[in-house]
Amino acid sequence: MFVDTVSEGPPMRKTAAILFALVLVVAACGGDGDGGDAAAPTGAGQGGDAANGETLYLNTCSACHGADALGVQGLGKQLAGSSFVADTSEADLYTLIVNGRASDHPDNDTGVAMPPKGGNPSLSEESIADIIAYLKSLQ
């Protein structure tokens, strides 16, 4: 009897397939995946240690933004003496650094992409706060 039910199967299998597809879609949309900007946790990017941030900056960001943070033509923009960095809140800088800025992002004016976390996925929330403290100290 159980076997009969299964052998009548196509509608059941179809339902199962649709449910499975839905689960995949929900899984892909949930969490802090690559789609859309991840919201910054409260207090993110604040109270960092600028000295530690300088080391992290030199390791992760300087390849594109320059060791002196004055930018590198065709790679990354100037971050020292930058009205953008000076005028943007730590929380908004945090969100930008975590998400990067794709080449087709409306705010992108160089046509070059800024990778999420500067391409270093191991940067922690605290490390990014340290980098922000360092960048703020250069204004």
Ligand code: HEC
């Ligand atoms: C692979 C190169 C690359 C790396 C590595 C990189 N960036 Fe960027 N970054 C860019 C580019 C390109 C832009 C400019 C995009 C645009 O045109 O808006 C940018 C923009 C920015 C901006 C916005 C500046 C502005 O005036 O709009 C900030 C802030 C920034 N990066 C911080 C960082 C930090 C902090 C790191 C290290 C954690 C980092 N970047 C690593 C390429 C990079």
